[in-house]
Amino acid sequence: xxxxxxxxxxxxxxxxxxxxxxxxxxxxxxxxxxxxxxxxxxxxxxxxxxxxxxxxxxxxxxxxxxxxxxxxxxxxxxxxxxxxxxxxxxxxxxxxxxxxxxxxxxxxxxxxxxxxxxxxxxxxxxxxxxxxxxxxxxxxxxxxxxxxxxxxxxxxxxxxxxxxxxxxxxxxxxxxxxxxxxxxxxxxxxxxxxxxxxxxxxxxxxxxxxxxxxxxxxxxxxxxxxxxxxxxxxxxxxxxxxxxxxxxxxxxxxxxxxxxxxxxxxxxxxxxxxx
Numbered sequence: 001x002x003x004x005x006x007x008x009x010x011x012x013x014x015x016x017x018x019x020x021x022x023x024x025x026x027x028x029x030x031x032x033x034x035x036x037x038x039x040x041x042x043x044x045x046x047x048x049x050x051x052x053x054x055x056x057x058x059x060x061x062x063x064x065x066x067x068x069x070x071x072x073x074x075x076x077x078x079x080x081x082x083x084x085x086x087x088x089x090x091x092x093x094x095x096x097x098x099x100x101x102x103x104x105x106x107x108x109x110x111x112x113x114x115x116x117x118x119x120x121x122x123x124x125x126x127x128x129x130x131x132x133x134x135x136x137x138x139x140x141x142x143x144x145x146x147x148x149x150x151x152x153x154x155x156x157x158x159x160x161x162x163x164x165x166x167x168x169x170x171x172x173x174x175x176x177x178x179x180x181x182x183x184x185x186x187x188x189x190x191x192x193x194x195x196x197x198x199x200x201x202x203x204x205x206x207x208x209x210x211x212x213x214x215x216x217x218x219x220x221x222x223x224x225x226x227x228x229x230x231x232x233x234x235x236x237x238x239x240x241x242x243x244x245x246x247x248x249x250x251x252x253x254x255x256x257x258x259x260x261x262x263x264x265x266x267x268x269x270x271x272x273x274x275x
Contacts (some may be wrong), residue, residue, distance in 0.1 A: 003199045007171035007209070007270025014195075016151075019271050020181045022191040024163070029189035031055075032161045034105050039108060049076070053108045056083075056101040057191065057216045058233065063224045064251040066253055069232040075101060075108045076118025082231025086123045091259065093130035093144040094228035095193045096157055097122060100190060101163035101213060109228075114126040133157045149193055151209065151266045158191055158268055168265050170195075179242045182267045187218045195266035196258035209266050211259040215241075225257045 010074040016222070034054065051060070052075040064070040065230055069172050074081045086096035101108045114121035133153035153170055155167040168178045182192040195209040216233070223241050234257035241254065241264065255262050 001248050004090045005171060005199045005263060005265055007169045007197075010169045010171060012133070012172050016266075018166075018168070020168065020177060021080065021166055021271050023184045024188045024270050026188045028160065029163065033188070034101050034104055038109060041113075047111060048241065051222075053112050056098060056108050056166050056193055057214075059102075059217045059224075063219055063222060064233050064235045065068070065216060066222065066235045066237070067130065067257070069227075069230070071233045072098075072226055072231055072233050073113045074118040074122055076114070076121075079262070081117075081119050082227065083122060083226070084231035085228040085248050090126045090130050090149075091228045092133065092154050092195075093126040094122075094147070095148065095212045095214045095226070096129045096133070096154060097125040098226060099191055100125075100159050100194065100230075102216075103159060103163065111133065129157055133138060139235050149212065154193060154212070154269075155268050158193060160270070163190055164271045165193075165268040168267060170267055175264075176242055178269070179264060182215055182268055183218055183223065183238055183242060186215050186223070187268050192270070193268040194258075194264050197259040197263055197265040198261055199263060211261055213258055227257060227259050229259050230241050 042053065045053065052073060052165065056075050058072060071080055072083045074083050083094065083098055085091045101111060105226040111118050111121040128150060133149045133156065149166040155165045158165040169179050173248055185192050190214045194213050194215055195211070196213060213228070215223060216226050217224040218238060223236050223238050225236060227234055236254050236257045245259070251262065260265065
């Protein structure tokens with residue numbers, strides 16, 4: 001009973017648990033298309049800076065080793081400027097911002113060339129996306145900003161190029177199916193935001209979504225996750241991730257990658273990536 005989460009109850013009631021979207025076509029979204037008009041500007045950048053602009057999530061680099069997280073730097077001229085969330089409410093917004101940069105080289109170049117620096121640009125992006133995610137469909141704020149980014153608001157604001165997202169609860173019998181779909185989407189090139197949290201063993205207030213990370217890549221049985229409070233990339237065995245923290249795998253590695261929380265409780269899945 002102590003591992004019970006609110007999302008288990010929601011899943012048992014069928015709430016936020018519709019059909020899992022089809023996976024994106026293999027190979028179509030591995031790398032975003034670079035507009036031809038960006039070529040001259042990209043040519044002026046140093047090779048290392050250009051690489052961060054074209055690959056903000058570092059998916060073209062070797063993944064970090066399990067237990068040895070690596071800093072994820074913002075696309076800019078500054079050396080090792082971590083892609084960190086700006087405050088305790090903006091983990092979701094930081095994930096959404098990095099997701100957009102990864103799917104849009106034009107936005108990544110804007111961050112690189114921001115007059116006040118990439119870190120300042122990242123703060124602005126987080127504030128804007130957080131404000132957008134707490135608004136309802138009509139643009140009226142209806143979710144308390146102090147509670148962070150709700151999954152349904154994040155799904156509405158999430159973009160990876162032209163890919164949009166839906167959200168599914170991770171709980172009960174659906175947990176492995178939803179997380180399996182998340183891993184499959186990432187294997188085909190589309191990053192997936194994941195909400196993390198605790199359970200009743202830590203108290204009622206922790207048995208709900210508490211943090212957001214980004215599943216960026218999967219390779220050779222290992223998943224890479226961007227954790228925004230530290231601005232680092234973590235490596236976790238895929239079986240441990242798909243188990244949603246309930247069983248198997250290295251709990252220590254998983255908890256560190258999930259921002260200090262033991263479970264994955266919600267996922268944003270690509271909705272129209274086949275279009």
